[in-house]
Amino acid sequence: MNVGSTTKDHIKEEAKPLQNKKLCGLICLRCEQIYELDDPHIDSGLGCKKCLKVGFPVGLRCLYQESMTLDFDLRKSGMFRFANNLPFLNFPSIGEGNTPLVQVDKLATEFGVHTVAIKNEGQNPIGSHKDRMSPLAVARALSAGYRKVIASSSGNAGASLAAYAARAGIQCCIIAAPDISPKWAEAITLAGAELRLVEGKERWPLMEKLVQNEGWFPVTNFHAQPVGSNPFGIEGYKTIAFEILEQAETAQPTVVVVPTCRGDMLFGIFRGFVEAVESGLISRVPCLVAAEPGKRLELVLTGSDYRSVFPVAANNMTSIDGGTATYQSKKALEGSGGAAVAVTSNDAIAAQKVLAENGFYVEMSSAAALAGLQQLKEQGRLKADDNVVLIATSHGFKETPQASLPTGTRDCN
Numbered sequence: 001m002n003v004g005s006t007t008k009d010h011i012k013e014e015a016k017p018l019q020n021k022k023l024c025g026l027i028c029l030r031c032e033q034i035y036e037l038d039d040p041h042i043d044s045g046l047g048c049k050k051c052l053k054v055g056f057p058v059g060l061r062c063l064y065q066e067s068m069t070l071d072f073d074l075r076k077s078g079m080f081r082f083a084n085n086l087p088f089l090n091f092p093s094i095g096e097g098n099t100p101l102v103q104v105d106k107l108a109t110e111f112g113v114h115t116v117a118i119k120n121e122g123q124n125p126i127g128s129h130k131d132r133m134s135p136l137a138v139a140r141a142l143s144a145g146y147r148k149v150i151a152s153s154s155g156n157a158g159a160s161l162a163a164y165a166a167r168a169g170i171q172c173c174i175i176a177a178p179d180i181s182p183k184w185a186e187a188i189t190l191a192g193a194e195l196r197l198v199e200g201k202e203r204w205p206l207m208e209k210l211v212q213n214e215g216w217f218p219v220t221n222f223h224a225q226p227v228g229s230n231p232f233g234i235e236g237y238k239t240i241a242f243e244i245l246e247q248a249e250t251a252q253p254t255v256v257v258v259p260t261c262r263g264d265m266l267f268g269i270f271r272g273f274v275e276a277v278e279s280g281l282i283s284r285v286p287c288l289v290a291a292e293p294g295k296r297l298e299l300v301l302t303g304s305d306y307r308s309v310f311p312v313a314a315n316n317m318t319s320i321d322g323g324t325a326t327y328q329s330k331k332a333l334e335g336s337g338g339a340a341v342a343v344t345s346n347d348a349i350a351a352q353k354v355l356a357e358n359g360f361y362v363e364m365s366s367a368a369a370l371a372g373l374q375q376l377k378e379q380g381r382l383k384a385d386d387n388v389v390l391i392a393t394s395h396g397f398k399e400t401p402q403a404s405l406p407t408g409t410r411d412c413n
């Protein structure tokens, strides 16, 4: 495949983002093969080539020279507070991060736990957690000499990447399904990105073609058996864990529920907590729980091959829909002693209402976090001293109202 220098534009050294000196390469999550930062394969979007060759699509993660002692710069704001623990010290920014962690006592009482808090990622500039991935993915694109980025998206990732590409002054292409919400489509096109609408099954092959033949820098997954999104971008999700630890004050979380599709955010949050443990800030990684619209990771955790295609019924959680799982999700759940819970469309509708009644208007996929907590309660898996954090991934204002269920399962990106 062609990911070499012939497809890249010349970018002056001084215009490139400042790379963290401690960043020394990328490492495979499964075989631990180390890749140099200038290895063109790491920008191919295909994960570890050694594992792929033997039939295991697996993602890579950033590797740093020394143990990553947390080194927060409290004079800075947003994600820049944590830049010493990210792959780039600067990156295109529109004010992402520093989202509130809001304790909701009513829910704690209802669920019989010590605390329930909502990490409201809908307060990011484009309205979702994706605003933590886009700046670092764009920074890597610039650093590696690319001036055009591409993503396949159901909405949030596309709108976010379009905004950050605009901020960086580079080209952006978003591939989405024809039924994308008009508000997401508007956000993408107004930012100057090209929006290509193609049917679900054709999205990844089109993205693969554009990446391989036209030199676009891939930010999201396009591999039929997904590996996850750009590994530099995923590092941005560590900042969710860092912020929770800063904001939780005395009650450090014991359970964190994350609406999950390919597990980019789940894995990023996991890595953030791992670095906090390695730094001695906390004694153990909280139990991470993936809330999903059908049994995928739940089956993986009980022995199913993560490369299987899982039959997920039609549902209303567009941003986390799809029938596949990833190795990175499995790694995060197993590494945190975590769990996965499947929630139905009706569960999500009920949870969305409860969250709204408490002041949080979230996207249906975000409501899966509260619906997942309900599952944990029904399964008797919550303890009276648990401190629960629900990740509300995205606000509800741009989503098409879910009057009826979609007729078929769609992939989230």
Ligand SMILES: [Zn+2]
Pocket: 028, 029, 030, 031, 032, 033, 048, 049, 050, 051, 052, 058
């Ligand atoms: Zn590998």
